[in-house]
Structure formats: structure tokens, C-alpha cells
Amino acid sequence: MSSPDYVHGRSSRESDRLDYQASRLAELLHGGTRYPDDSTVLEAACGVGAQTVILAGNSPGADFTCIDISPESLAIAESRARAAGVTRATFRHADIYDLPFPPESFDHVFVCFLLEHLKDPLLALRNLKGVLRQGGTITVIEGDHGSALFYPESAAARAVIRCLIDLQARMGGNALIGRELRHLLNDAGFSGVRVSPRQVYADGSSPESGDAVKNIFIAMVEGVRDPAIGSGMITRENWEQGIRDLYRTTEKDGSFSYTFFKCVAEKTVNYHRKMCG
Amino acid sequence: MSSPDYVHGRSSRESDRLDYQASRLAELLHGGTRYPDDSTVLEAACGVGAQTVILAGNSPGADFTCIDISPESLAIAESRARAAGVTRATFRHADIYDLPFPPESFDHVFVCFLLEHLKDPLLALRNLKGVLRQGGTITVIEGDHGSALFYPESAAARAVIRCLIDLQARMGGNALIGRELRHLLNDAGFSGVRVSPRQVYADGSSPESGDAVKNIFIAMVEGVRDPAIGSGMITRENWEQGIRDLYRTTEKDGSFSYTFFKCVAEKTVNYHRKMCG
Numbered sequence: 289m290s291s292p293d294y295v296h297g298r299s300s301r302e303s304d305r306l307d308y309q310a311s312r313l314a315e316l317l318h319g320g321t322r323y324p325d326d327s328t329v330l331e332a333a334c335g336v337g338a339q340t341v342i343l344a345g346n347s348p349g350a351d352f353t354c355i356d357i358s359p360e361s362l363a364i365a366e367s368r369a370r371a372a373g374v375t376r377a378t379f380r381h382a383d384i385y386d387l388p389f390p391p392e393s394f395d396h397v398f399v400c401f402l403l404e405h406l407k408d409p410l411l412a413l414r415n416l417k418g419v420l421r422q423g424g425t426i427t428v429i430e431g432d433h434g435s436a437l438f439y440p441e442s443a444a445a446r447a448v449i450r451c452l453i454d455l456q457a458r459m460g461g462n463a464l465i466g467r468e469l470r471h472l473l474n475d476a477g478f479s480g481v482r483v484s485p486r487q488v489y490a491d492g493s494s495p496e497s498g499d500a501v502k503n504i505f506i507a508m509v510e511g512v513r514d515p516a517i518g519s520g521m522i523t524r525e526n527w528e529q530g531i532r533d534l535y536r537t538t539e540k541d542g543s544f545s546y547t548f549f550k551c552v553a554e555k556t557v558n559y560h561r562k563m564c565g
Numbered sequence: 566m567s568s569p570d571y572v573h574g575r576s577s578r579e580s581d582r583l584d585y586q587a588s589r590l591a592e593l594l595h596g597g598t599r600y601p602d603d604s605t606v607l608e609a610a611c612g613v614g615a616q617t618v619i620l621a622g623n624s625p626g627a628d629f630t631c632i633d634i635s636p637e638s639l640a641i642a643e644s645r646a647r648a649a650g651v652t653r654a655t656f657r658h659a660d661i662y663d664l665p666f667p668p669e670s671f672d673h674v675f676v677c678f679l680l681e682h683l684k685d686p687l688l689a690l691r692n693l694k695g696v697l698r699q700g701g702t703i704t705v706i707e708g709d710h711g712s713a714l715f716y717p718e719s720a721a722a723r724a725v726i727r728c729l730i731d732l733q734a735r736m737g738g739n740a741l742i743g744r745e746l747r748h749l750l751n752d753a754g755f756s757g758v759r760v761s762p763r764q765v766y767a768d769g770s771s772p773e774s775g776d777a778v779k780n781i782f783i784a785m786v787e788g789v790r791d792p793a794i795g796s797g798m799i800t801r802e803n804w805e806q807g808i809r810d811l812y813r814t815t816e817k818d819g820s821f822s823y824t825f826f827k828c829v830a831e832k833t834v835n836y837h838r839k840m841c842g
Contacts, residue, residue, distance in 0.1 A: 483766065
């Protein structure tokens, strides 16, 4: 089985980036997400398990089923979860568009950084709703690259970010999906949809926050260097200028902020809709 | 005495907008700002007093001195503060570039939505530092129009926001100043500079939040309609499309977010600097 294309690739550098991101943003993204003992949770698209370890660690009494489209990623996720002492998680190869579970199999669904890569996020959400039991919740976390705000402002830096957005769009994804979560969850038929933006801010007052910008955001953008230049989207010179300008925002007098969107919603029976069509 | 130009104008609609904004965002912006009894606070650029009433209400034992460059605004601020029962505030016409106070007159300085309109925000901050006592604090709140993130995305909406940014820049201001607060406060010689971004998010889950977008942000943009079209920056048709698209973000499936930046810093003696040059 081969893994489908993924804009960020599946290099070990990317895997390190995902780990750093997950641990650095653990509280910001996972804050408020705790599952009851013995509840069943589907983690859709666990990737290399960067979020799995945190997710399962925060709810040690819940049973996790972690799926991914990439068998290679899944194998890494499983071995890392084991190494981290996660015992109540099973790993299974699965396609979000063809889920191998009976209807209403799970009490909860957790999705992080998945929808942004899908050609049909609405269909994926509907499928996830199908395997979620009545009264269960779905939690979705996505970024939005349009939220990047930095000083010094730079057209060259905007251009390299735009390369990532455009490459992701060419692969059918949407790097600006965070702002759309509410309407997507609504359209998929979930109820009680609540979105909470979670903003990270970095400036010279904390060198660690600048490191986070480098290791999470800039590393992600740098990951598309070759396809961006290779496809003629941008010249090598402009690329290098843009990356330099992004690093410049992590210097002493710079600043950088970015917003993740976290959305929680429920699957509830809509009696009115059932009765009246 | 006449009032200098101000990108938002001084109409009664603008005054209403400022009031709505201040009350709607009171907790978001003033959260954490409380001054001890009998401390002296300079509110620099109180305008029509939209923030003054909240600021003084939150610290009823402190003594406020509220200044503004516009005598007309100041008169409104004073009568509204009186009507709101604010007793420990005095109002005085003053120029931020020529402050009529002896050095170290105040325990604290509060500045909201001022620096974005100034040709020389650094000089203003240095002047404010001069009238602040050693050990006192300065609190600065500014927006950043580059932080506006909305769905549906729209080039026309971006264009009308850009008109406001450009008009403000032509008048010497900077509507993207929020992200710069740390370096400005640092450069002005303050210490312990801490920035906390404060994000507002609106979507169809709360009709009131959509009203806030209309009454605060869109109304602000609409305020520059005549100069934007009149100066040839944008055609009437494009303007109207952009405004329609901004309103569109407040509909049921839309979303809108915006980030204010709040910064607190201290004036401390730097003995090393004093001794070593």
C-alpha cells in the first residue's frame, strides 16, 4: 500500500516538526479535550501519532482507535504510542472516505490538521458523523495560514506563504480552512457547533516563542521549497528572500502570531427534521 | 482651537460607533487593567470618553487625568463622564507632543487607539514616559487591521479595508501597528514589555457577534467611503462590492475575527545604562 500525496511530505524532518508542534501546542490545542473513562474515541488521521500521545495521555481511561491513510505513518504512530506508554489505543489503516466501522461505533471523534488536506472535507465530516453515536461529540482542530500576522511585514514573506497555500490548493486542500469550520460542521449536520480560535503569539520577550515560529511555521513553509521553485511559482531568489524575511520576524524586535481554530459539535437526533423531512 | 484631521472623523455616527465598541469590548480590552486607590492615571487621547467611562469605572478609587488634542471631543468626554457618575477624572486639552505636565507626574499611563493615528508614535511614547514616575506602568491598546480574517474570503472586501489602511497612512498613521507594540515600547525605553493579543471572533452561532462586526469594524471602514472614492483609490462599484462582501461575512455561515494587541510595560531605572552611558 502506498501513501497518497501530502503537501508537507513524510520526511523525518517533517515528522520532527509535527512532534515539536504537538508538544509545544499541547495545552493550546488540547485544552478542554478530555474523554470519560471507557468511552470510545476515533482519532481520524493520526499521522505519525504526534497528537495521539497527547490525546491519549490526557484521557488515560478512554479507548482510542487511530486511523490513517498512510500505512507507513500508522506504523510510526503505533510504535511511538507504545514507547510513550499508551496502552488503550489501536491503530488501523483506513480511508476517511470509506470508513471500515459500523454506524455509531464511537462515542467521540477527534480530528486535527486533516480537513485542510482533503478534497471533500464535507463528505469526510458526514462519514465521521455516520460512525459517531447519537449524543456523541466531534472535535476538529485546523489552522488557517491567512491568520499569520508578523512584523516586519514583508511582501516576500507573504509570497512564500502563498506558495504553500497554492500548492495545497493544487492538491485539493485548503490551508485557509480554519475560518470555515463552523459552516462545515453545520453543513455536515452537526449541532451545537462552537468554535474557539486559539492564537499563538511570539515576540522577542521569549526566545522560545521565536524558536516555535521557526520550528513549526517556518519549517512547514520551507518544506515546500522544491515544488514551489520547481513548478515556477516563485524564483529561487524570491523564495530565499521570503524565508529570510520570515526568520527576520523572530528576531528581537519582531513579532509573529497565528490562529488555530478548534471546533466542538454534537450529533443529535433532529426529531423535527426526521418527522418533517 | 480646531481639531486636527482624524481618519475616522468626528461625526455623531463615529461617536456612537466608539461607544458601542468600548462597551462591547470592555472586558476584552480592559480585562486585567485595575489601578490602586489614590493612584494617578493619565489617559492619553481620551477622545469622546468612550474608554474613559469603563477605565474609571473599573478603578473608582484612582484619579484620572484625561487629555485629548480635540477640544470638542474633550468637552463631550467630560459631560459623558459626569453623566456616568465618574467623579475622579479631570479633562484637559493637551498635545501628546507637548505635554503640559511636570516630569514623573503620574503613577500610570493608559493609551487606547492612539498610536495608530500618530506620525511619530515613538516620540509620543517617550513623552509619556517622561511624565510617568519611576516604577509606574504604561498600558497600550491598539488594533491591527491586517488581523481581519473572514469567510467568505473576498478580494473586494480586502480592497476596502486596504483603502482605510492607505488613507490612515497618508495622514501619517499606521493601521497595522498592533503587531509592533513590543518593539515600540522597547525602543521608547520601557522595560518588562509584555504583549497579549486579544482576539474577537464572530460567527452565526451568535447574532450579537455579527452585529458587533457590523457596528464596529464595518462601520469603521464605511466611515472612509467618501475620501476613498473621492481620491480615486477605488471605484464606487468596487467599494460597494467590498462593503457588501464584508456584510456577507456576518451572515449565518460566515465568520470574522480580529485581533487587538494590549501591551503593559514599566518605567524602571536602568542603573547600568545610567552609569555606563
